[in-house]
Amino acid sequence: MRFFKLLVVGFAFFFMACASTRTTTDLPETLKAFNNPNSNIVMVASHRGAHMDNFENSIASAKQAIRLGVDIIEADVKTTKDGYLVLMHDSSIDRTTTGKGKVEDLTLAEIRKYKLKAPYGRISKETVPTFEEFLKVTKGKIMVDVDMKTDNVEGILAAVEKTGTHNEVFYFDNDYDQLDRIKTLRRSAQLMPRAYSLKMADSAIVKFAPPVIHIDKKFNSKEVGDLIKRNNSRIWMNTLGEFDAQIRYGHGEEALREVLKHGVNIIQTDEPEMLLQLLRHKGLHE
Numbered sequence: 001m002r003f004f005k006l007l008v009v010g011f012a013f014f015f016m017a018c019a020s021t022r023t024t025t026d027l028p029e030t031l032k033a034f035n036n037p038n039s040n041i042v043m044v045a046s047h048r049g050a051h052m053d054n055f056e057n058s059i060a061s062a063k064q065a066i067r068l069g070v071d072i073i074e075a076d077v078k079t080t081k082d083g084y085l086v087l088m089h090d091s092s093i094d095r096t097t098t099g100k101g102k103v104e105d106l107t108l109a110e111i112r113k114y115k116l117k118a119p120y121g122r123i124s125k126e127t128v129p130t131f132e133e134f135l136k137v138t139k140g141k142i143m144v145d146v147d148m149k150t151d152n153v154e155g156i157l158a159a160v161e162k163t164g165t166h167n168e169v170f171y172f173d174n175d176y177d178q179l180d181r182i183k184t185l186r187r188s189a190q191l192m193p194r195a196y197s198l199k200m201a202d203s204a205i206v207k208f209a210p211p212v213i214h215i216d217k218k219f220n221s222k223e224v225g226d227l228i229k230r231n232n233s234r235i236w237m238n239t240l241g242e243f244d245a246q247i248r249y250g251h252g253e254e255a256l257r258e259v260l261k262h263g264v265n266i267i268q269t270d271e272p273e274m275l276l277q278l279l280r281h282k283g284l285h286e
Contacts, residue, residue, distance in 0.1 A: 024066055024067055024069055024141070025065070025066045025068075025069050025070055025071065025141055025142045026069075026286075027140060027141055027142060027143070027168065029286065030043070030071045030072070030142070030143055031143070031167070031168070033071070034071070034072075034143060034211065034212075034234065035211065037211075037229065037232050037233055037234045037265070038232075039265075040284065041265070041284065041285060041286065042260065042264075042265050042266070042267060042279050042284040042285060043071040043072060043234070043265065043266040043267070043285075044070050044071050044072070044266075044267055044269065044272055044275055044276055044279065044285065045070070045071065045072035045073070045074055045145060045236070045266055045267065045268040045269070045272075046061075046065040046068075046070040046072070046073050046074065046268075046269070046272040047074050047238070047240060047268050047269060047270050048061065048074060048075070048076065048089065048270075049061025049062045049064065049065050049073055049074075049075075050064035050065040050067075050068055050070065050272050050273070051118075051270070052270055052271065054118070055096070055116040055117070055118050055122075055124045055126065056089065056096060056118075057075060057076055057087035057088060057089060057096070057128075057129075058087070058116050058124065058126050058129065059126060059129050059133065059134065059137055060124065060126060062075075062134060062137050062138055062142075063137065065142065065272060066138070066141045066142050068272055068273050068276060069276060070142065070272045070276065071142070071143060071266075072142065072143040072144070072145050072266070072268075073138060073142050073143070073144055073145070074144075074145040074147055074172075074268060075087050075131070075134060075144060075145070075146060075147065076088060076089040076147045076149045077131050077146055077147065077148065077149055077150055077156060078091075078103045078104070078149045078150050079103070079104065079150040079152040079155065080103060080104070080106060080107055080108045080111060081104060081105055081106055081107050081110075082107040082108060083152075083155065084107075084108040084130055085130060085131035085132070085150070085152065085155050085156060085159060086103065086108065086111065086128050086129065086130055086131065087128065087129050087130075087131060087134055088103050088128060088149070089147075089149065090103075091103065091104075093106070093111060093114065093128070096116060096117060096118075097111070097114040097115065097116055097117055097127075097128060098114045098115050098117055098123060099111065099113065099114030108130070111127070111128050112127045112128065114127065114128075115127060116128065131156065131159050132159045132162065132163060135159060135160065135163040135165050135169075136163055138165070138168070139163055139164065139165050139168070140168075142168070143168050143169070143170070144165065144168060144169045144170075145170060145171075145172055145192065145268075146169060146170070146171045146172065147172050147173075148171060148172065148173040148175070148178055151178065153178065153181045153182055153185060154185065156171075157182065157185055157186050157189070166186070166188070166189075169190070170189075170190035170191060170192050170211065170212070171189060171190070171191050171192065172191075172192040172193075172194065172214060173193070173194070174193070174194035174196075176193060176203075176204075176207065179191050179193055179208065183208070190210070190211050191208050191210045191211075192210060192211075192212045192213065192214050192236060193207075193208055193210055193213060193214065194213075194214040194215075195213055195214065195215055195224075196216065196219070197219060198219065198221075198223055198224050198227065201213055201215065201224055201227055201228060202227060205227070205228070205231045205233065209231070209233075210233055211233060211234060212233055212234040212235070212236050212266060213228050213233050213234075213235060213236065214236045214237075215228075215235060215236065215237055215264075216237070216238075217237065217238075217243075220237060220259070220261075220262055220264065221262060222262050224262065225262035225263035225264070226262075226263070228263070229263050234265050234266050235262075235263050235264045235265055235266065236264070236266040236267075236268065237259060237264045237266075237267060237268070238267075238268045238269070239255065239259060239267055239268070239269045239270075239271075239275070240268065240269065240270055243255040243258070243259060243269075244269055244270050244271050247269070247271050247274050247275055247278065248271055248274065252274065252275070252278045253278070256278060256279075256282070
């Protein structure tokens with residue numbers, strides 16, 4: 001374990017020595033790149049915040065993502081029994097807090113009795129944040145990808161409106177009916193539909209004309225990439241799992257070649273710091 005940590009630190013220092021780094025996220029530059037799908041900038045999205053040495057979906061992981069210069073932070077949003085929106089990926093609080101129970105069966109006050117926890121039992125001083133608290137931290141600093149783990153569309157849009165973060169937020173779902181509801185309530189809302197095939201990508205373009213489409217590794221093809229680029233959308237793909245492991249263990253160049261070969265230009269990762277350094281070294285990120 002000690003050798004592995006030294007190896008990771010070594011790679012980090014190598015990349016830092018080879019590339020200029022941005023110390024915090026520059027939101028105006030991020031928005032400019034996001035709205036220009038032909039930009040050569042490959043954007044980085046931090047999965048549940050910068051959480052690998054932190055706590056997922058936490059205020060601390062959001063602040064760390066901003067410090068690292070990440071472009072986008074992904075946040076999973078669910079609704080409590082008493083109607084509050086909170087950051088939580090799972091249906092229950094068991095894995096990521098010191099408590100137990102389903103989010104929808106617990107009030108916010110009940111959830112707040114418990115602290116966030118990380119793998120191997122590390123306990124945070126922080127409790128589960130509300131979506132509004134999270135947006136107050138990210139406002140003016142970083143784009144937010146709202147992963148819709150709830151059908152409380154009205155509540156999510158109200159929180160975005162209240163915090164004045166509309167232009168910084170976009171909404172992800174594979175349920176096109178839910179995305180339709182968002183558009184009905186807020187015509188100018190930015191959407192990221194998920195597509196599982198060329199046909200589905202085409203349908204998403206026709207239906208939503210979105211700024212970005214989420215694709216998967218299994219159909220990261222030239223045909224799909226060309227279709228999305230022709231229609232002025234960015235292409236989002238995850239490196240979670242296998243590709244992140246390659247980045248983590250020093251095979252980032254190989255992973256990046258595979259991910260980027262057909263035009264992917266937003267990458268969601270659990271290793272934002274290492275990916276940023278790699279992209280900067282290759283001149284693909286500022």
